[in-house]
Amino acid sequence: MSPQACGIATLMAIGIAIGVGVGAAVGSALDNVALGITIGIALGAALGLLYQRR
DSSP states (O other), X not given: OOHHHHHHXXXXXXXXXXXXXXXXXXXXXXXXXXXXHHHHHHHHHHHHHHHHHO
8 A cells, every 4th residue: 555545544544433432422422322433434434535635
């Protein structure tokens, strides 16, 4: 992988990890952890795509 692709993958992984944590916390409050984690993963992937287009 190129350094740029590595950076994008790392950013996506960090974004997803943060998203899963936030999603789990929000999901717990909503009594639906799976939905919160799904939203978190989507946000992390979106961050990676935004960075890639920069």
